[in-house]
Amino acid sequence: MDFAKFASELSSLVWGLPLIVLLFGTHLFLTLRTGFIQRFLPQAIKISFSREKEGDGDVSQFGALMTALAATIGTGNIVGVAGAVATGGPGAVLWMWLTGVFGIATKYSEAVLAVKYRVQMPDGSMAGGPMYALERGMNAKWLGVIFAIFTCVAAFGIGNMTQANSIVELLREHIKPDSDVVLRWVAGSVMAVLTAAVVLGGVKSIAKVCEFLVPIMAVGYVIGCALVLIKNHAALPQAFADIWNGAWSGQAAVGGFVGATLKQVAQAGIARGLFSNESGLGSAPIVAAAAQTRNPVRQALVSSTATFWDTVVVCLMTGLVVVSSGHWKEGLAKAALTSAAFNDLHDVGPIFLLFGLMTFVFSTILGWGYYGEKAAEYLMGSRAVKPYRILWVLAVLFGSVQPAQAVWDFADAANGLMAIPNLICLICLSGVIVAETRAHRADLTGKA
Template identity: 35%
Template sequence: MEQILHTLHEFVWSPGMLAFFLLTGIYFTVQSKFYSILRIKQWFGQTLGSLFKNPQVRNTEEIQAVSQFQSFCTALAATLGTGNITGVATAIMAGGPGSIFWMWISAVLGMMTNYAENYLGITYRYKDEKGQWVGGAMVYIEKGLGCKWLAVVFSFCCIGASFGMGNMVQGNSMANGLKNVFQIPVFFTAVVSAVAVAYILNGGMKRIAVCTEKLVPFMAGIYLITACGILIACRHRVGWAFLEIIKNAFTPRAACAGVGGYQLKTIIQTGISRGVFSNEAGLGSSVIAHAQSDVEKPEIQGMWGIAEIFVDTILVCTVTALVLLVSGVYRPEICIQNFSTGIENIDGTTLMARAFGSVIPFGEELLVLSTVLFALATMIGWSCLGERTAVYLAKEKGTKIYKWLYVAVAFLGCMLAPAMIWELSDTLNGLMAIPNLLALFLLRREVQYPKK
């Protein structure tokens, strides 16, 4: 079983599949005439730049819908997780600083992939018996392609990913961090997490949206302020860090602890895969949250998709990488890890904690608290994605079963650390991409872009 899972994981995240991700992003980027790059002022002004200018962006009069900003925060909550902290450290440990450059490339191209996903998500969404929006990759796969079975396959992979990477992995990282630094018993964290998730899930989409609207800006603000404080303290090394990232993006590293040096293929593959893993562009998962918005024009929600990738990867992941490099705790010889057992999560957390602790007082404690907030936000965000997918599959009955299972997994995830959970979750994430990318390709001509 373990060998089958490993083989499937290697296929899902093979160079061929990563090329599929990139080619999809390249197509929509070129087709839009490089909209995400050349028209930053427009999409930023319509999204984050409008928060304090247009009240309708933050508020909605629709009872069964959420505001544009709330749907954005819910989607961002699902993507802003431990991957933005430990995942970035893992990428550098596996592929060197140069992997961050390729993470940027995947993000820039992924912006328009996410735009296309959200455009189709708004175009094909529909309301259920309660008047709530049902939308996402599974909906445009069914209605756009007329392929119900493929939509069902995507849905089961999405629900599996919500239990794994969206729940159990996050809870385990949170519980271990609190135990190692604050000596908080794992059982206590498990109980509190399960109760919190149960309370939020029981309130439905509205409560999830209200929670993420408050949690995401708070946690991102705390983390970025702390990280920027480190960058200011080590400002004399920031320029060097950028040069290391650019230089090593095309140059294989020297030997690592006596073992053969990095290959350029490894650097590129690591950066791109971790970029996709972080921002989920091409997986089709975050579309489910964006589809809950009260927005009328699909172009507008597409812009929020661009903003999501910008915040997740270009901003947060870049800051994380710079902190790790300027702190001086990263050494090429620590790159050798057993990535098939999930140990990279433990070592990534330890490395980032050392980076924070080596520069500022109580740095390790602040890093752990940031990890806890990121993990909790991901658990909440993914509960929305999984619950809406359960509604698509089995309506009200499906959502009740899903909620109970999600709460149980939230408890177990803190208590257990199964060796296969990382690879299983990563595989389910990748499996979602196959039907979603196929749908994006076949429906590509339906995607329209904003006018000047």
């Protein structure tokens, strides 16, 4: 069995109804258990811009958030959204958006546990995440090991190969090179060199670059989406109607689009939602544990804003751009669909798209490089860090030369496997999350 076939079959197996119910059910469960923590979003956004050192840690709360956003806002926000629409129709956008709204509670809960159960390493750095919560909170180190293994593997999918591959696919759409092979190797080599220049310096180097890059790339991309939506303003009412109706009834075949059942719509939206905002995946709390914060709740509030910006804002805008363009009816896939939607803005649209995707991809590779190395460190100690970083750089090149669908299928499957032990941890330790939230309620209300 070749890699493409294996990845496709594994993705279909992992992303069955049980995982969809577990993931979305956990979002709803934690929303209720935390008393709808989403209502404290304004306070969370206010705290997130603080650069003050409030406690022990490796980077500021703002630096931790920017690193998490760097890893979160990636190709899933652009190509991933288009892929969801191409597979499930416009209704998939609403399911993605709902995973973001309710996923805020899950992202908050992950960070609470990450900071509470973090440990200080021999070199003075902080380490945390679901593997430590599973080991120290549930006394289930074996499950922590499973999570860490899946994280090491998943990182190469969602955080590395899909990112590099998306850049190549978009360049192919715009450049239309004489030699596809040459483009892939050249683009992959350039990305690998740039990645090495930052990743080999560790979390402080990554955070420094992300603090500068993330705000610029996010604002620039949102402006580009806004311009496309202004041009497509007449089509927006129908776009909203297609998204709403398609989410609850499926999508009939139209134009080149082959149609999708309600299950396929929800599956496409929720799977891509997890890929995009990572709520429930267990990745973002790894860097949240490195934040200089005075208590778990304060950093958890900061972490929860990442899901808001990523999915509730950026993914929704991309979804509206793609659906309002009408190109999804032509049966286009992923990068080609996104490219067609932005090309409607003539010369300016492709510039915003290329800028957004290139910066999103690069920042995601940086952020996930840290996640993967911390998982490797948990499994094999500090001696594994440098070899992992080198392997990480080489994987950027490998992902650039692989078939696009195979890379995405592999990433989806690995994400699902990584999420399972983390979701178990969140449900079992929900009582701890509630207790910490009550103990530090002053940080929620802004009266601290």
